[in-house]
Each structure stands twice: as C-alpha cells, then as structure tokens.
Amino acid sequence: MSTVRALSPQTKGTRRRRKAEPLKIFSFITLVVTTFLMLLPLFFMVSTSLKSKREMLKFPPTFFPESWQWSNYTEIFDTLQFGTLYKNSLIIAGFSVVGTLISSALVAYGFARFRGTGNQMWFILLLSTMMLPYPAIMIPQFVLFSHMNWIDTFLPLIVPAFFGSAYNIFLLRQFFSTLPEELFDAGRIDGCGEIRMWATIALPLSKPALATVAIFAFIYNWNDLLTPVLYLSSSDKFTLPVGMSSLTSSRFRIPPWHLLMVASVLAMVPIVTLFAVAQKQFVEGIVLTGIK
C-alpha cells in the first residue's frame, strides 16, 4: 500500500509532462546518451575479458575482440583458486550482512525509540566514530585479535559486523524515528515487549531501509581489500579482492588484464543479483527517504 502512495505523486508528474513533447524527446536522448556512457566501461570490461593476451596490448584498443577467447573464463580457475576465493568472499560478505543488519537495527531502534539522559551525547559519540579512518585503528585492532588468536581466520572480518556500524545505525535510526508512535502504542496496549515490537512492527515496516543497509554492507565487505590482507595469511582463505590484486602486484610484469576483467565480470554477479533481488525494496527506500 505504502508503495502506491509513495509513487503516486511521481506518476502524476510524468503524466503532466507528457504534454511537453520536445522536452520529453530531449530528456529521452540525454538519458540514452548517458546510459551509453555509463555502460561503456562495462562494455570494455566484458570485451577485454574475451580478448587474447596479445590483443590486449594493442593500441588503439579494439572494440570487439578479434577472436573470442571464451577459454579465458576457464583459465581464471587455473590462474587463481577462483572457486575458493569466491566461496570465501561470499561467506565473509554474507555473514557480515547478517551481522550488520541485526546489530545496526537493534542499536538504531534503541536510539530512535528510547529517551534517556545523554541520549544525544551517545548518538554524537557514535557518529564521531565515522571520522576515525581505518589506518588509525588498524594496529590496535590487529593486536587485539592477535591476542584472541583470531589471525588467519574469518573471525576478525565477520565479528566486528555484529557490533554495529555507525553509518548504518544512523541510516536506520532516521528511518525508525519516522514510524508513527501510534503503532507502538497499540502494540504496547496489546502487551508487546520492546523486542517484539522491534521484530514485528519496526522491522517489517523498514524493509526498504534494511535492504539498503544490506546492499551497502555487502558491497563494502565484498570489495574490502585491506582488512583481509592484514588478517588472512593462508592462500586458501584469501578473498576475491586479495586474489585479484595478486594479478597486478608485480611491478615487473605486464598484468594479465584480460584475466582480471574475467574476474571482475564474475565478481560483479553477486552484486548485480543482490541488487536485482533487493531492487524493489531499494528503489522504494530511495523514494521514501527522498520524500522526507
């Protein structure tokens, strides 16, 4: 229901604009051109992934591969332990998403719903952690996890997600505070506890925001390079970015760009899939937050 209501002002807008035909054509052309420009790097990625090693060095570069090297897509599994890297990345990013969702939603709910002394101060303190760059906490955190004997395990990459992240807490808190108080009052009258209200009222109503957080958390962990580099030392635990960066790590070799592009194409798949799945919620999220 809320979808229809949220989208309706926009639909009306387009209907009104239909009268101004030249403007519509102009915006259509602009959109097509922009789409083309946006898709160009993507096109080059796919096209390079199908080129031979020799063709990759050619200048000016060819638009379409002269001979289509589908074998590149199997070669990547020989060059890197691609399957293992993929699996590791999925495990880490997957658990981090679960962790971020649970912890951030809980904390955000607290910040949005409870009033207590120093409420504001705690929130500002939380936000201020966003200003700490990772290198500043890198070494102390490493020492901590090293004392816990967590080096070369996935734990240092997953467990912190279960302790919330300032940005996502902020995002969810803003969303939670827009939920009408009456719903919670009604819940309370029916004998609902806070946890139950969180799980049965706040969460279902916040699907768009949760989808947004999930996508952000997934992309962040999927792309993260420095943390896995620091904590993982056995090759069979490396993640995709770590493995892929090994292809460009030699200063003394021409990087195998064609294989790197194969890896990039394949690495994009989960993000595109996740976006497609969460798209409905995600777009709604933008529309809703855009209105407020």
Next chain:
Amino acid sequence: MNKNRKTIACLLATTMLVVLALSGCSGGKSAGNTLSEENGSSTNAGGKAETVTITHYTIDSEDRTFVEKLIPDFEKQHPNIKVKVEKAPYEQFDSKLQTLIAGGKSPDVTSHWGYGGFAEYYNKGMLLDMTDLMKEDGFKAEDYNIPENLMNIYKVKDHTYGIPVNMYVTLMLYNKDMFDAASLPYPTSDYEDKSWTFDKMVENAKKMTLVSDDIAKTQYGVDFTWSERDMRPLYFGAEPYSEDTWTNGGVPSETYFDSPEVIAAYNKLFDLVFKDKVSPSTEWSKSVAGQNGDPFVAGKIGMSIGGSWNLAGANDFPFKIGVAAVPWGGNDKVRSTLYVDPLLILKDSKHPKEALQWIKYLITTEVQEKSIDLSGGNPPINTEAAEAYYKHFDGIDPQDIKNVYEGAVNYGFESYNHLITNYSQINDMFINELQPVETGHKTVEEVMTTIQKKVTEIIHR
C-alpha cells in the same frame, strides 16, 4: 525497561554465539592448523624435535611466491626448519609488514618489496644486524658468487644488514621493427663503444619519431625513464645528494637540487619532450598505455631506457626487440642504475639463525638457476647462475644481455630508492612537484627551489 534491556542483551549474546560457531565452522579447518602450527613452533623449539617455523614475507605475485615451490626441497635438507610464506599485494605490502611487527607477529625474512626502501627500514630500526650471525656461520660471499661491491650495498658502517638475492639493472630495449623501418643500424650492447652517446641516441630517435594527428600513427623515438626522478641528474654527472649519504644509512647532510648542474641535467631531459620532441609526454603515454603502463609495450616507442624487469614480458611483445647499452651521457662512472634486492632478517625475528640458513639456500647457484624459470625471469645475483639468465629470453642474443649486465655492474650505482631514508615520501613529492614541468606549465628552474626545500624537510622528518 530493565527487563527489556536484559532480553536485548540475551538476544544479542545468543546471536553472537550462533554466528561465532557458524563462522568458526566455515574457516575452522585451517584455523585449527594455524594454531597447531604456532604451538609447534614455540613448544617444539625446546622439545625433542627442535623444529622451528620461519616466515618468509613477500609480495603476492607469481614472480615472488615461486619460493613456495622451493620449500619442500629446503625442508628436506633442513628437517628442523619449516618455512611459511606470508604474502600481501604490492600496494599493501608495507602496511601489512608494519602491522605484523606491531602485533608481535614479525616475519623472519623479507626484502624491501613495497614502497619503502632498505634505508627506510634501517632507519626505523626494523632490521637485524647480521654481521655476527654471518661470522659465526662462516658465511663467505664468494661461495655464492656475489661480487664484493654488491655485498657492500647493504652494509652500514661495516655492518651487514642484507644479503643480495636478485639484481636488476638499467638497460635499453629497442623495437627492431621500428629500427628496420627507419633503416637504422641496431644500437650496441657494448659499454666500451665510445660512439654510443646520448646525442647519438637523440639523433636516432629523431629518425623514428612520427607525430601525427592520428593517435594510432604517432610514434616516438625514445622514452628515457632512467631510474626514479630524483636520481636522473646522476646520469649526466650531477650529484643531487652529498657523498655521506651512501655510508651513513641514507641520511644526506646536504642536497643540491637547486644547483646549476642539476637544473641543467633536468633541462636536458625535458628537452627530449619539449625541444627535440622525440619523447612522448606523460599524457600521451598514459593515454596509450594506461596509468602505469609502458607505451613501449604497445610498439609505439623506438628505444626505451628502463629497468631490466621490462625484459620479463619480452616473450609476449607483439614485435621483435633487442637489448642495448645505456648510452654515455656525461658521467664516466655511472650509466646504469642497479636495483639489487637484498634478503633481510627482521629485528623481531625469533629464529635469525634458521632465517640465515634459508637465505643461504636461496642464493646457492643451483637454487638461483632454478629460480629463473620458476619466477619467470628474475635476474640472479649469483654470477654463475646469471649465465642461465642471459639465455632465458626468446629472440634476444644472450651475448647482448650478458654485455649489458656486465657493463651495468661496471658502470652501475645502486638505486637511490633503496639507499635514502623516507624515500617513498621523497618520490611522491617529486612526482607531484615535477608534474607541472612534465605538462609544460612550469620550467625546471621554477620548481627546483621548492623541491630543494621539501627534500630537506622530508629527510629530517
């Protein structure tokens, strides 16, 4: 309210436990291995087998991680030593090393494979003085065919801090197809040939340069990327850093970047781009070859002066190439930059003796020869193994590579990036400050005063 908070806490704790258990499972198998390995190294040290594990920290790329293939053989020869390879991508190499050391997990053996050079590690107090260790072991450089002058590079005040393992030199690669098209004779590989000079090179370059509006047709005669930017004056005989730098651990007491000699040297280099127009501008190079690429590889450059690592990709180049000497440019002593990579033992190493055994193994003639193929063409330091290296490249006369390598050692100077403290900062500063000159917006004279001031600041940081 209180009750609620308790429930929240309980719920959180339960989820945490579940997830910990789950994630523990996913990485569990190997996590167990690590633990037992670590226990093995510490407890067994005093126990019956006295097995110790040393860590070799290196870059995660094929030309470095090949050492993993040597480990089984080494462990067979040294049953009491286990070697573990720890790796990081080039960009994160230094960060990870610093973190490992700070976290009490210092590797035992490594080299300056990241941005920081030997002098930086030395001045940060990260390196072990190997002098006594080597004396005790009876280590002699000649047993491994390492020339004495190369051993001296990593000595500070007569104390040895590193043992060389690989040596890259500066050489000229030329595109035979472009020379043939311009009907020019190939340049010599002989360093003693007095007719092979910088001016002669420019003359050749002019005949191969073709600047056209069509970017696909444009080609240049020479790309002169001799060493890092701050070292280039040395090629013309101008010394930008004071003599004491090379003996005191890389802290120059004086620098001379605003001296007329240094300025003249830089002007001569930029003339290649702006006056003689035989060299590509940085924008052109980047547009042809990408951010860190080399336009020579695209077949658009006649002669390319650079590190001998450029040879490594040679078998894939889509044109014929040759190897030549770096021409004489006004410095009778120095014509080639040497890039000698040492193996270093870190100060926090718990097993320096065993680490030395591993280093010694890596520089034996047999292993150095084997490493050429395994690494895909890393140049050995061991002169006996070097013979095999000269023959490694398809279509290039081994005699030419040998001439160029031997000439480079006779007329070589170790790269400044290994020898000067805080070098990564100096290098970044140089790239930034020289950029307006490279794009033609400022003159060398205009930027050199600033550079001189900034170098002094960085050195004394």
